[in-house]
């Protein structure tokens with residue numbers, strides 16, 4: 001990972017981030033429609049991980065230059081579809097390892113006739129490190145990442161210092177990191193990690209969290225959290241440093 005030129009104390013993405021995964025691959029059941037979408041629509045909207053780990057040119061994936069929004073772990077993709085439809089002037093890349101979700105998003109993109117969405121089915125940690133060049137992303141979105149509540153599983157949490165350093169290196173100066181969770185201890189953990197990054201500024205005006213952004217639609221995971229009586233926490237941080 002090209003973090004050295006970013007003046008980061010990290011020399012490379014620690015190997016454990018690639019080895020200890022933030023997900024368990026559950027194939028689940030692919031509906032016929034999802035399977036057909038994966039077969040027929042992947043060639044149109046899918047971005048390969050690239051065996052040789054060559055950084056890509058995101059503009060070329062979309063055939064145009066536009067601000068890039070990257071959503072990690074989009075689940076069913078409903079929030080991503082909603083945002084992409086509301087902001088045709090931006091490019092949206094969704095990264096999700098759950099194949100039924102990828103198939104569902106592909107269908108949604110086709111049905112809505114969206115031209116500003118591309119999809120990766122890779123581990124986001126690996127895809128971002130290998131394929132996204134430094135300073136190429138306007139906004140990263142991570143909503144309701146798996147909380148991994150047991151202490152012995154905390155190392156699987158997606159949001160941790162090495163991953164945040166990687167995301168910051170890919171953000172344009174002034175770019176945004178948006179997160180949400182319904183798991184209070186994870187919200188605290190996120191806050192600790194994000195506050196410790198010198199080049200990030202908390203956008204919250206009061207306290208650690210921002211009000212729920214209007215642009216964030218309710219997803220299945222959030223609805224489940226609310227049914228369980230969980231409070232939902234929204235976080236937004238901006239990359240502040242200027243890179244020469």
Ligand SMILES: C[S@@+](CC[C@H](N)C(=O)[O-])C[C@H]1O[C@@H](n2cnc3c(N)ncnc32)[C@H](O)[C@@H]1O
Nearest residue numbers: 022023073074075096097123124143144219221
């Ligand atoms: C709890 S779900 C939330 C889904 C969606 N954001 C929502 O709010 O409904 C977390 C998702 O993150 C995905 N995920 C976890 N780690 C990932 C990784 N390293 N790369 C890509 N996707 C990941 C999981 O497959 C899962 O679908």
